[in-house]
Amino acid sequence: MLQKNRPCFVVVQLLFATLLAPLLLVAGPVEYPPLSVDMEAVQLSRQVYYVKGVPGIPSENEGFISNAGFIVGRDGVVVFDALGTPSLAWRLLQIIRQVTDKPVLKVVVSHYHADHIYGLQVFREAGAEIVAPKGAFEYIDSTAAAERLQERRDSLSPWVNEHTRLIRPDRIIEQDTSIDLGDMVLQLRYLGAAHSDGDLSMLVEPDGVLFFGDLLFEGRLPFVGDADSRRWLSILEDMQSMQVAALVPGHGPVARHPSELIKQTRDYLVYLRKVMGVAVEEMTEFAEAYEAADWSRYQQLPAFQAANRRNAYQVYLSMEQESMGRE
Numbered sequence: 001m002l003q004k005n006r007p008c009f010v011v012v013q014l015l016f017a018t019l020l021a022p023l024l025l026v027a028g029p030v031e032y033p034p035l036s037v038d039m040e041a042v043q044l045s046r047q048v049y050y051v052k053g054v055p056g057i058p059s060e061n062e063g064f065i066s067n068a069g070f071i072v073g074r075d076g077v078v079v080f081d082a083l084g085t086p087s088l089a090w091r092l093l094q095i096i097r098q099v100t101d102k103p104v105l106k107v108v109v110s111h112y113h114a115d116h117i118y119g120l121q122v123f124r125e126a127g128a129e130i131v132a133p134k135g136a137f138e139y140i141d142s143t144a145a146a147e148r149l150q151e152r153r154d155s156l157s158p159w160v161n162e163h164t165r166l167i168r169p170d171r172i173i174e175q176d177t178s179i180d181l182g183d184m185v186l187q188l189r190y191l192g193a194a195h196s197d198g199d200l201s202m203l204v205e206p207d208g209v210l211f212f213g214d215l216l217f218e219g220r221l222p223f224v225g226d227a228d229s230r231r232w233l234s235i236l237e238d239m240q241s242m243q244v245a246a247l248v249p250g251h252g253p254v255a256r257h258p259s260e261l262i263k264q265t266r267d268y269l270v271y272l273r274k275v276m277g278v279a280v281e282e283m284t285e286f287a288e289a290y291e292a293a294d295w296s297r298y299q300q301l302p303a304f305q306a307a308n309r310r311n312a313y314q315v316y317l318s319m320e321q322e323s324m325g326r327e
Helices: 001-031 086-099 119-127 136-140 143-155 229-239 257-283 288-292 304-324
Strands: 048-051 070-073 078-079 105-108 131-132 171-173 177-180 185-192 200-204 210-213 245-250
Touching: 048 086, 048 185, 070 086, 078 086, 086 119, 105 119, 119 131, 131 185, 131 200, 136 143, 229 257, 229 304, 257 304, 288 304
Parallel strands: 078 105, 105 131, 131 171, 210 245
Antiparallel strands: 048 070, 070 078, 177 185, 185 200, 200 210
């Protein structure tokens, strides 16, 4: 009896699928509220692209304040960072699809901060492996991560909402390694805990394009947060002699002359440590030291009002620990 009815059942299945398919196409993007911001891919070399956010505080520009990139290799696509909302990541995925129909194999995450990771769920759903530096789980499992997500659901609604979730990486990097895409190699360098609980850079060979995440800021005040500023400066010092064709920071435009970009972030960190270091040595209260410092070189930069005082206070506290021999 079942065998006799099977052709009719198959016809019903096909009819249902035909009717449902347009609804699924319409319903799919509903999870990702539409954006009004512009996003376009800038081609840095034959196979390397990046999208540039507008430097500012996280709640500005519908969350599009950070950079991301993608590399189109013979075997597939690798994305670097996933932007600050699922909607932004969805837009990035559509841009990738305009360039190539090759599968997105991996997303390499420079570090686990909100403006670089909230788009990961889009790429996970597209089948990509998430690759992140050691330290990612420390962030994901922290109270700060949960509080940040709730704050962004308020400040970046509707683009960050109740459907936005933290994505755990599939693979953790804690030493230098590489990804072979057949006709090019991506060199991943584990940089340790500097700007975040764990930082990672990616050099595209042979193109010579270096993605460096938030260890470099251009066009806005760096975000120090809970960074190890001493370690961060050490990494920047090591970079001074590097020769690359293009350097992509976590925020701001790409640099064709990396030494100039490195200098901007480096000089800010040096000044923070100098002013706060003197305050700690002379046992000056933070508020007094902060008010006495000359911030005129940085006051016109986007995010100064939102970040500078917190940056200075974090460096003050960390230098107190350094002065007592604590790491």
